[in-house]
Amino acid sequence: MAKILIVDDSADIRLLLSRTMKNAGYEVFQATDGSEVMPAVHSYQPDLILLDVSMPKVDGFTALGALKNDPRTKTIPVIMITAKGHPDDLDTARNLGALDYINKPWSNGEVELRVQWAITALEQQRSARQRRKVEHDQSKEDAKLAELERLSAEEEHGAGGRNTLAS
Amino acid sequence: MGRRTRAMTRVRTWRFQSSNSAHRRVALLVPGFVAFAATAFTEFSPVNPGVTAFLLWTPAEVGLWAFLLGAGFIWSARMDLKAARRGLSEVRRAEELRRAISAIGVAASWDLDLNRLYRRISQDLRSIIEFDRFTVTSALPTGRMRIEFVNGNAHEGLETGSLLPLSPSEPDGLLEEYRAQYKSRLTAAIPACSGTLTIRSREADRYTADHLDLLRQAIAQISPGIANATVFRASERQVRERTVLAEIGRAVTSEQEPHAIFESVDSSLSRLISYDHLGVVLVDDGDAFYRAGGAGSIVYWSRDGLAERSRGDRIRLDPCVFSLTDVIQRTGFDPLGIGASGKVDDRGSRVWLQAPLVVQERLIGLLMLSSDDAGAFGPEQAALAQNVSLQIAPAIRNAQMLAAERELRETLDRQNQQLYEANNARKQFLSTVSHELKTPLTIISGFIDLLASKDGVSSEEDRRETLRIIRKNADQLDVLINDILDISRLDAGTFKINPAPFSVNKLIADLHASFQSVLKLRSQTLTVQSNEDDTWIDADRARISQVITNILSNACKYSPEKTEINLICEIDGDRLHLAIVDHGIGMTGEEQQSLFTAFFRADNETTRTVPGTGLGLVIAKSITELHGGEVRLKSRPGVGTTIELWLPGLTAKVTAEELPQAAFTGSRLWPERDLSELDLGAD
Structure with missing residues (x-):
């Protein structure tokens, strides 16, 4: 079950999103401000973060920047939530490394769909990485064998060569 | 051989002649x-x-x-x-x-400095004629004479450079005494400098006609020398004048500030003309000035010592300055010919030299020189002043135009900045409005979706909670939309108030009751202090209620829990005075200034945790002002905020029957809903 962290200062929004996400079958954690994002990420290890832009203490963009600067958390996909919907905000979010951007008001289906898409992509990415890792390991194994073969062949050949020189 | 004989003969002849x-x-x-x-x-x-x-x-x-x-x-x-x-x-x-x-003649022809020349002559002349005092004077066109050189005892008022009347109209004690001291006098004219040479002796009957003859012969010898020196002095002065004029010209072309131009002219011109003050007056209307004199303002006045004039003064200019006969009579030169004019001050001995500043045949002002030395200004000085004024007039005009242009540019910049700020404020307004409107809307639609979905709401309790949230957010939206509508009506000037007499005490009691739920949430108390039992006022009750509600909700929002809020109600003269005092976070001076602009919210951590549109105080202020009242704010960060209102229209108590019907047919009453449901506190 994928873990989702919801960060928003409005209790009602958090309640709405958590119910929607829970209904869609995700495990949900909550944070009320940008300043709580990093501790929450470290303690819950979420697979996806839904991050509100306007929050009182630390806003969403700042929190996003902090997430993407930390190598341990930069791979976690982040979907920004905002009511402002200004093109500049969209650019800011994209430049900072947000995966997606949801404008208020949204329909629940839309949020579900986007989250689902993001999680699916994440899983695919993970499995691909796993496959690559396996393939990589396999190829490393192959390379080792080939090297051994080459070395042993050389040994034989080399011995022959030395013999030729001595004669 | 022959040559030698001739030489001998010459010697012999010389001997014979010398034996005599x-x-x-x-x-x-x-x-x-x-x-x-x-x-x-x-x-x-x-x-x-x-x-x-x-x-x-x-x-x-x-x-x-x-x-x-x-x-x-x-x-x-x-x-x-x-x-x-x-x-x-x-x-x-x-x-x-x-x-x-x-x-003497030979010596005189050697020196080009007039002063040294006179000294030399006076020394050489002593070997021919004995005297106790030697004076050279020259006649001025102003009907006076100046002492050019004196050799002899010092006498006050009779030094080199002193000015004397050519023929004193009244007996002068000083001159009488002086004349009594020197019993003999010999005077001869020096045509080369239109002056006279006088020698005086203390002995009576010291000089004879032979002496006069000798003196004349001596003057005939020195005349060419004096003429040369006079010409040299004149050409030297011309060179100096040209240099100074060139300096002024340079300053005029390089300076753009009028004051810098005047200062440069002052410092340069003072080397050529000896004056006490230099002033520049710009006249209001050049045409009027020529007709009948006019007014102007002093834009420059050097050495602010002259008590009755200083920079920035408005002065009336006397048209008689330009009365030609007056000028010619007093100064002996024709202002039409050279442009500048002189005038003797009526009050004292101060003389004025004025040169008109003319640009494109329009008089823009006057360059004025004043001196306490009655003989300071002659035709040469007037011509010079005129020359200078011709140079600086276009520069002043340019500087004026430049200043006007700069001012225009600054105005445009300012307007541009204001427009930019207004545009920014509009953007900010839209952004804030969209955020504040969309958040409750999202919540409402989201929860409705949840309710509509099959497995959205599991229990009956969840369903009720969901509906409560929807209700709350719908109310929030309502408040916000009403605020925005109010603001746009106030902005457009279509905001209507329907005044009718009502009891202030009753209104405050109602508000006190309705705020209890909000106050309870944050454990705050509202204390009402009122001197009057039953105060009535002729105003729009719903609007005044809105004003007080807005101020009170701010006081609640921005005060910590468990604090007291005071509402003071009293009569101040013919106005109702209300003060709402909180002990909250307060505001800085800067924040206070922008407080009454739409959507302003003091930017700090606490305010960011408190939702709000920032419209409340703007609406409160506008409504109060529509009633003819005023709002004042006192606030200190960390101490608290006091908002005071004064409302006119105090009236006698009115019974229910007397109330006009309009009072009840007015717009929406405020507050109608349960305030505790509104999102007023930090969650």
Whole structure:
């Protein structure tokens, strides 16, 4: 079950999103401000973060920047939530490394769909990485064998060569 | 050989001439004596019998005769010799004088400095004529004379450079005393500088006609020297003038600030003209000025010592300055010819020189020079001032135009900045409005979706909670939309108030009751202090209620929990005075200034945790002002905020029957809903 962290200062929004996400079958954690994002990420290890832009203490963009600067958390996909919907905000979010951007008001289906898409992509990415890792390991194994073969062949050949020189 | 003979002859002739008449006479007497002796000898010769008796004279008699004769001759010769010597010394004396006079002339032709020249002349003249005081004066076109040079004892008011009337109209004590001191006087004109040379002696009847003749001869010798020196001085002054004018020209082209131009003109011109003050006056209307005088303002006044004038003063300019006859009469020069004019101050001896500043045939102002020295300004100075004013007038005009242009640019920049700020404020407004509207809308639609979905809401309790949230957010939206509508109506000027008499005490009691739920949430208390039992006011009750509600909700929002909020209600003169005092976070001066602008919210952590549109106080202020009242704010960060209102329209108590119906048909009443449901506190 994928873990989702919801960060928003409005209790009602958090309640709405958590119910929607829970209904869609995700495990949900909550944070009320940008300043709580990093501790929450470290303690819950979420697979996806839904991050509100306007929050009182630390806003969403700042929190996003902090997430993407930390190598341990930069791979976690982040979907920004905002009511402002200004093109500049969209650019800011994209430049900072947000995966997606949801404008208020949204329909629940839309949020579900986007989250689902993001999680699916994440899983695919993970499995691909796993496959690559396996393939990589396999190829490393192959390379080792080939090297051994080459070395042993050389040994034989080399011995022959030395013999030729001595004669 | 021949050349040598000629030289010898010349020497001999010179010797003869130098031995002069005495020797010549003696030389002439000797042959005379010989001739006499020869005659006497032939007359009384023993050869001639007629005179034999003569031979009977004893040798003593002959000797006596010869002695007498000889002595007579010798005496006569001595007399002649004496007379000859006297004549010789007179000739020598005359020659010495001639030499001295010509030496004066030679010396005079050597020096081009007038002052040194006069000193030299005065020293050289002493060898010819004795005197106690030597003065050179020159006549000025202003009907005065100036003392150019003095050699002798110092007398107050009679130094070099002093000005004297040519013919004093009234007896001058100083001059009388001076004249009494020097009993003899000899004056001769110096045509070369249109002046006079006067020598004075303390002795009475010291000078004769011969002395005057000598003095005239001396002046004839020095005249070319004086003429040269005068021309030299004039050309030197021209060079200096050109230099200064060039300096002014440079300053005028390089400076753009009028004041810098005036300062430069002041410092340069003061080297050419000796004046006490330089002023520049810009006139309001040049045409009017020419007709009947006019007003202007002093834009520059050097050395602010002159009490009655200083920079920035408005002055009335006297048209009689330009009365030609007056100017010509007083100053002796024609202002039409040279443009500048002079005027003697009526109050004192101060003289003025004024040169018009003319650009494109329009008078823009005057360049004024003043001096306490009555002879300071003559045609030369006037011409110079006119020249300077011709140079600076276009520069002043340019500077004025530049200043006007700069001002225009600044105005445009300011307007641009205001528009930019207004545009930014509009953007900010839209952004805030969209955020504040969309959040409740999202919540409402989201929860409705949840309710609509099959497995959205599991329990009955969840369903009720969901509906409560929807209700709350719908109310929030309502408040917000009403605020925005109010703001846009206030902005457009279509906001209506329907005044009707109502009881302030009743209103406050109602508000107190309705705020209880909000206060309870944050454990705050609202204390009402009122001096009056039953105060009535003629105002829009719903709107005044809105005003107080807005201020009170702010006080609740921005005060910590468990604090007290005071509402003071009293009568101040003919107005109702309400004060809402909280002990909350307060505001800085900067925040207070922008508080009454739409959507402003003080930017700090606490305010960011409190939702709100920032419209409340703007609406409160506008409504109060629509009622003819005023709102004042006092706040200190960390101490608290006090908002005070004054409302006019206090009225007597009105019974229910007397109330006009309009009071009840007014717009929406405020507050109608349960305030505790609104999102007023931090969650």
